[in-house]
Amino acid sequence: MTDETVPDTERSATPLRVFILDDHEVVRRGVRDLLEAEEDIEVVGEASDAREALARVPAVRPHVAVLDVRLGERGGSGGDHEGVEVCRELRARMPELACLMLTSFDDDEALFDAIMAGAAGYVLKQINGSELVTAVRTVATGKSMLDPRTASRVMARLRAPQEEPEVPEEDGLDRLSPRERQILDLIGEGLTNRQIADRLFLAEKTVKNRVSSILSKLGVGRRVQAAVISGRVRSRAADS
Template sequence: MRERPEPVRVFILDDHEVVRRGVRDLLEAEPDIVVAGEAASAREALARVPAARPDVALLDVRLGESGGGDHAGVEVCRELRARMPELACLMLTSFDDDEALFDAIMAGAAGYALKRIDGSDLVAAVRAVAGGQSTLDPRATARVLARLRAPRPAEPEAPSPSPELERLSPRELQILELIGEGLTNRQIAERLFLAEKTIKNRVSSILAKLGVGRRVQAAILAQRLLEQQGPGRA
């Protein structure tokens, strides 16, 4: 994790005041973390976060009807990341929901945790995402990928080529498939007999062409796009 000369600034979105207060007290007890602001609804968060200039947005996935509704926190993450690409979003939820996890990953979330997480682990997660790390649970992410790999009913007509895949070179398509299988850069390099640095550069190019910021997003997108091409893809 890179050194941070300034305290980590955190913004809290949760529709329950007691939860917000508890999380705020927990975080402000740490000498290297300050709470820069908080909100009870998606609308409030979108209005307040830019002015608060946080490093981390701690977002409740499910807000009450007055707060925006189910998965409103994910939409806040998506919108904030579009406005502030450097912002790290850490999602909190009371439910172990694969659909919400998938949506959070594709919205650009850096982390996803259940509200039963220990206080010390939540503090560690905030520090990790502020330092550019991902705290997405590999086991939960693997469940989402496994679900995407599950066989689906045959389509009546062959789908048209994906415009996202058409942006990639044949070698990049090959690497994307291996990312979708969950291989690391080193494993891909060994499989293709290339230098690990070369694979790292190719992966960066793939992420840019697909318009995603994180490798796990590319892995999930790979499953969907390559699946659409069917067995006859080049």
């Protein structure tokens, strides 16, 4: 019987396996110490950046991944949600994995992108230790860890009309190279950076750089907006 099919009554007798991704060593140590103080939780690995996490998580097969939303020096600027991309990649490879996003910033854009990437929960680092332990246990059972206020914000965003890009999409599309148009089509299909890299026989870092260029040329800040533009282009082509 695999981990994914173990009933709750049996899983309770085995440790809950957790992986931690955070670029600050002090934070990783604090979360590790907090979780390992619980008899039913085992921290099976940790990483300081996206590359480490994507390499190690599939190898150790955790039940829950606690992921920092912002990683690296760019995180301080508020414009980088690399942890969300890690969530998207891991969920594509391991649909049974529960991802709990951990962040210092109450950021609606990051929250929305994390939920769209398949995160099961989103909590601020300001919460107390017992609440974090509860959040880990909650997402491990397959439940969502969003408080009512956070859930209402997500629903409001889902119901709201899609924002139009600041740059008209025709102009933005004209700026894309043939390779970038190809990558945009695959973003529209919902593929992750790693899946795009595999499909096009490119390095994952190359795809990541190309995606950043595509977002810039289209005048949008989020991957989901680029996917919407791709969908519109496909719809017009089908109608013509």
